[in-house]
Amino acid sequence: QMTFPLVLSILLVTTTVRAFQYTDLAQYIDSHEEEYVEALRDWVAIESDSANVLKRPDLHRMMEATAQKLRQMGGAVELVDIGEQELPDGQTLALPKVVSAQFGNDTRKHTVCVYGHVDVQPAKKEDGWATDPYNLTDINGNLYGRGASDNKAPVLAWIHAVEAYQALNMELPVNVKFVIEGMEETGSNGLDVMIVAQRDTFFSDVDYIIISDCGWLSRRPALTYGTRGNCYFTAEVQGPKQDLHSGVYGGVVIEPMTDLIGILDSLISPSGTILVPGIREAVAPLSDEEWKMYQDIQFDVDSYKNKIGVDQLMYNNKVDVLAHLWRYPTVSIHGIEGVTAKFSIRQVPNMDPQVVKNQVTDYLHSVFAKRKSPNKLKVTMVIGAKPWLADTEHPLYEAGKAAVKRVFDTDPDLIREGGTIPIAKTFQDVTGKDIIMMPIGGFDDGLHSQNEKMSRYNYIEGTKLFVTFLDEVSKIKKTSV
Amino acid sequence: QMTFPLVLSILLVTTTVRAFQYTDLAQYIDSHEEEYVEALRDWVAIESDSANVLKRPDLHRMMEATAQKLRQMGGAVELVDIGEQELPDGQTLALPKVVSAQFGNDTRKHTVCVYGHVDVQPAKKEDGWATDPYNLTDINGNLYGRGASDNKAPVLAWIHAVEAYQALNMELPVNVKFVIEGMEETGSNGLDVMIVAQRDTFFSDVDYIIISDCGWLSRRPALTYGTRGNCYFTAEVQGPKQDLHSGVYGGVVIEPMTDLIGILDSLISPSGTILVPGIREAVAPLSDEEWKMYQDIQFDVDSYKNKIGVDQLMYNNKVDVLAHLWRYPTVSIHGIEGVTAKFSIRQVPNMDPQVVKNQVTDYLHSVFAKRKSPNKLKVTMVIGAKPWLADTEHPLYEAGKAAVKRVFDTDPDLIREGGTIPIAKTFQDVTGKDIIMMPIGGFDDGLHSQNEKMSRYNYIEGTKLFVTFLDEVSKIKKTSV
Numbered sequence: 001q002m003t004f005p006l007v008l009s010i011l012l013v014t015t016t017v018r019a020f021q022y023t024d025l026a027q028y029i030d031s032h033e034e035e036y037v038e039a040l041r042d043w044v045a046i047e048s049d050s051a052n053v054l055k056r057p058d059l060h061r062m063m064e065a066t067a068q069k070l071r072q073m074g075g076a077v078e079l080v081d082i083g084e085q086e087l088p089d090g091q092t093l094a095l096p097k098v099v100s101a102q103f104g105n106d107t108r109k110h111t112v113c114v115y116g117h118v119d120v121q122p123a124k125k126e127d128g129w130a131t132d133p134y135n136l137t138d139i140n141g142n143l144y145g146r147g148a149s150d151n152k153a154p155v156l157a158w159i160h161a162v163e164a165y166q167a168l169n170m171e172l173p174v175n176v177k178f179v180i181e182g183m184e185e186t187g188s189n190g191l192d193v194m195i196v197a198q199r200d201t202f203f204s205d206v207d208y209i210i211i212s213d214c215g216w217l218s219r220r221p222a223l224t225y226g227t228r229g230n231c232y233f234t235a236e237v238q239g240p241k242q243d244l245h246s247g248v249y250g251g252v253v254i255e256p257m258t259d260l261i262g263i264l265d266s267l268i269s270p271s272g273t274i275l276v277p278g279i280r281e282a283v284a285p286l287s288d289e290e291w292k293m294y295q296d297i298q299f300d301v302d303s304y305k306n307k308i309g310v311d312q313l314m315y316n317n318k319v320d321v322l323a324h325l326w327r328y329p330t331v332s333i334h335g336i337e338g339v340t341a342k343f344s345i346r347q348v349p350n351m352d353p354q355v356v357k358n359q360v361t362d363y364l365h366s367v368f369a370k371r372k373s374p375n376k377l378k379v380t381m382v383i384g385a386k387p388w389l390a391d392t393e394h395p396l397y398e399a400g401k402a403a404v405k406r407v408f409d410t411d412p413d414l415i416r417e418g419g420t421i422p423i424a425k426t427f428q429d430v431t432g433k434d435i436i437m438m439p440i441g442g443f444d445d446g447l448h449s450q451n452e453k454m455s456r457y458n459y460i461e462g463t464k465l466f467v468t469f470l471d472e473v474s475k476i477k478k479t480s481v
Numbered sequence: 482q483m484t485f486p487l488v489l490s491i492l493l494v495t496t497t498v499r500a501f502q503y504t505d506l507a508q509y510i511d512s513h514e515e516e517y518v519e520a521l522r523d524w525v526a527i528e529s530d531s532a533n534v535l536k537r538p539d540l541h542r543m544m545e546a547t548a549q550k551l552r553q554m555g556g557a558v559e560l561v562d563i564g565e566q567e568l569p570d571g572q573t574l575a576l577p578k579v580v581s582a583q584f585g586n587d588t589r590k591h592t593v594c595v596y597g598h599v600d601v602q603p604a605k606k607e608d609g610w611a612t613d614p615y616n617l618t619d620i621n622g623n624l625y626g627r628g629a630s631d632n633k634a635p636v637l638a639w640i641h642a643v644e645a646y647q648a649l650n651m652e653l654p655v656n657v658k659f660v661i662e663g664m665e666e667t668g669s670n671g672l673d674v675m676i677v678a679q680r681d682t683f684f685s686d687v688d689y690i691i692i693s694d695c696g697w698l699s700r701r702p703a704l705t706y707g708t709r710g711n712c713y714f715t716a717e718v719q720g721p722k723q724d725l726h727s728g729v730y731g732g733v734v735i736e737p738m739t740d741l742i743g744i745l746d747s748l749i750s751p752s753g754t755i756l757v758p759g760i761r762e763a764v765a766p767l768s769d770e771e772w773k774m775y776q777d778i779q780f781d782v783d784s785y786k787n788k789i790g791v792d793q794l795m796y797n798n799k800v801d802v803l804a805h806l807w808r809y810p811t812v813s814i815h816g817i818e819g820v821t822a823k824f825s826i827r828q829v830p831n832m833d834p835q836v837v838k839n840q841v842t843d844y845l846h847s848v849f850a851k852r853k854s855p856n857k858l859k860v861t862m863v864i865g866a867k868p869w870l871a872d873t874e875h876p877l878y879e880a881g882k883a884a885v886k887r888v889f890d891t892d893p894d895l896i897r898e899g900g901t902i903p904i905a906k907t908f909q910d911v912t913g914k915d916i917i918m919m920p921i922g923g924f925d926d927g928l929h930s931q932n933e934k935m936s937r938y939n940y941i942e943g944t945k946l947f948v949t950f951l952d953e954v955s956k957i958k959k960t961s962v
Contacts, residue, residue, distance in 0.1 A: 270854065272735060
């Protein structure tokens with residue numbers, strides 16, 4: 001039953017090739033909603049949890065299923081071996097292969113590369129799921145299941161977008177490549193190396209990279225143009241040579257844990273102000289244009305508080321909340337193991353990770369020195385990931401805005417992500433290509449938590465957005481790249 | 482070869498019974514040094530690690546070996562079933578039985594009960610041991626092995642003390658009972674219930690309880706007359722209903738971890754002052770007599786710093802160091818799991834755990850309130866163990882001093898323990914008996930750390946101390962009890 005439309009489309013290709021027709025594509029997509037839901041059901045049923053080594057066979061099966069789907073559509077598909085990962089116990093485990101695929105290689109056209117992932121966060125019914133997380137369940141038009149929104153439905157929506165062109169015998173307006181990985185949820189292990197290795201081959205003719213691994217901010221569609229960077233630190237206070245029993249020595253020994261708590265408490269004020277000198281000064285000032293842009297974004301502070309379950313935020317008005325989520329830095333203390341603490345500073349333009357490293361290290365050492373402790377402090381920056389920021393006036397974003405306008409009859413909110421999507425920065429740095437983040441997930445999809453869902457509306461309209469965006473990208477002048 | 486001296490002593494008992502003769506006992510003990518070392522070697526070879534459930538068969542074997550030894554000496558021995566322990570995974574595991582034994586039941590004599598334990602802390606060669614921790618190794622008169630000092634040699638020394646009387650056909654000056662457990666290192670699970678259950682039977686005729694589960698402070702012998710109590714707290718900061726991703730929400734949400742660090746940092750100043758109001762005021766003032774007593778104790782601050790591997794203590798003079806180790810309270814922060822911190826206040830007279838609980842809870846809530854955080858703080862006192870303090874002028878301590886004087890030709894240091902020995906307080910509260918702590922371990926035995934050892938000197942002279950102490954106890958007037 002799968003081969004019939006394929007054979008049909010191939011037959012049609014040999015006769016007439018049609019140009020982009022939005023109405024036909026939208027109608028085709030609407031009429032295939034149930035098939036799309038079934039495809040998502042099949043994918044969600046595969047427990048492709050990349051954090052659980054026992055699920056690695058399922059993850060391999062997920063990559064195979066993805067490759068198989070793209071092969072059936074006639075793509076030039078490869079399963080790229082990216083090696084092994086080392087487990088904490090020293091054993092090694094094969095990484096899931098990365099699926100790369102290509103549809104079309106007309107050098108007169110632009111080439112886009114869609115990045116996505118088909119691994120998921122862990123999920124167990126007993127964690128508080130209302131439904132079986134691996135059995136896609138439709139409740140009032142919401143499709144509940146682990147990985148539904150992050151990132152299986154968006155990947156499928158891109159596949160359906162290409163399929164729709166094929167089925168209607170419409171010419172793909174641009175060449176479309178795919179890079180689908182299976183380790184995103186645990187840090188995209190191995191992907192960097194693959195991107196570097198294929199920079200001058202697979203990625204050489206790519207013009208634009210599209211990432212749909214995020215969500216809207218509200219019910220209004222959005223384009224994402226920035227993410228915060230991440231300077232991740234460890235701070236260790238080294239004390240006496242022996243592991244001293246607190247009862248036996250407590251009272252005369254200056255305990256490393258007390259020192260550690262003291263320096264951590266110097267990082268941030270109760271109201272959330274970063275106390276490390278120089279950090280706030282480095283932040284690019286909020287311009288009037290930006291202020292106005294934030295003011296126009298559809299975002300309700302009360303709904304947001306309600307959604308995340310807090311009574312009070314650090315700020316009460318929309319602009320402040322959005323600015324502090326996206327374009328101001330923040331310090332988070334993640335935890336303490338032994339006498340080593342982990343904390344991170346989410347970073348924004350114009351901060352420089354190397355400068356942040358020095359600012360934090362110098363400051364903590366000065367705070368520590370004032371304690372006059374005989375212990376030793378060691379501060380290490382483990383990760384120094386830069387923020388990513390795109391130009392929202394770039395033709396790629398203009399194409400995105402036009403696509404949103406056409407499908408949703410509204411302008412998109414231009415938003416950022418408070419988190420870090422390191423792969424965006426890697427793509428940018430290694431390939432030098434322009435990147436757009438085009439989310440189709442809902443603001444309340446519950447990524448990484450219980451009861452993750454994707455709505456039928458976002459899934460289907462998102463597929464329409466993708467077919468349209470391909471057409472809009474094709475209109476970008478080659479010279480403007 | 483074990484039965485020969487036993488049979489011999491039984492034969493002698495039927496002929497003549499001699500009175501206490503220190504010289505003969507000391508000579509006998511000296512001439513049996515190698516046998517005592519071999520006995521310790523056999524016990525150390527049993528990996529009676531009570532923390533490791535996989536070693537539980539070894540622990541059972543250790544309790545059997547202890548019982549068997551006491552049976553061979555003609556004691557009335559019982560292996561008391563104290564039930565099961567529940568493991569974190571919900572499974573249950575049989576606790577090691579408690580060995581009780583009795584030698585003599587002459588109602589005209591005092592009855593002492595020796596408490597000890599034969600379980601040990603975990604030890605692995607690769608933790609940094611210079612020798613195999615379970616193969617007793619003699620280096621320059623020091624016997625290295627896990628449990629050598631804590632607490633196998635002291636328990637054996639008590640056994641050898643009774644044996645020496647028997648072998649020399651000397652009448653035991655007092656009735657001697659033993660209570661030897663196998664769960665001390667993990668919290669004496671089940672022992673409380675056994676003490677309560679046997680209060681009116683096994684413990685009813687006991688006059689004095691002797692604990693030799695501690696060490697000297699220096700090369701000078703010591704009697705221990707106090708331990709600090711322990712108020713153990715958890716503090717949890719409850720935040721948003723969801724587990725929020727720090728990148729996505731950081732900057733607008735007041736993070737529970739930041740609040741938790743802030744309140745922990747309010748407990749103690751960098752120089753070690755407890756900041757909880759009322760705590761310092763409750764501490765019994767240091768009297769001139771106490772100051773003088775501390776001044777006379779043999780204790781070198783520099784050696785102490787060297788031993789524990791710190792360059793600087795909170796105090797530089799002996800009296801301050803000892804006072805802050807033993808008779809002033811201290812706050813230790815043990816760690817943070819999730820957003821729950823664990824900390825404890827070592828407690829001293831005249832602090833009251835219930836008052837400490839209120840002081841700490843009120844203070845932390847007031848500190849937390851000043852933060853104006855929307856999160857919730859929950860403070861719980863998990864343990865409220867009182868300090869233990871004995872009267873050093875009590876006839877039992879006078880007997881101890883006399884015994885030390887006789888064996889070592891010096892007065893003992895009268896010392897305290899900075900830690901908590903909850904079983905001392907349990908014995909005191911449940912049985913109402915007087916307790917003496919009579920250590921024979923060296924100050925540098927390395928309890929709980931790598932390269933634990935017991936010196937031949939302390940082991941042998943300690944056995945002499947025990948035979949002598951029994952004689953001294955017999956001189957206490959029955960009425961003075």
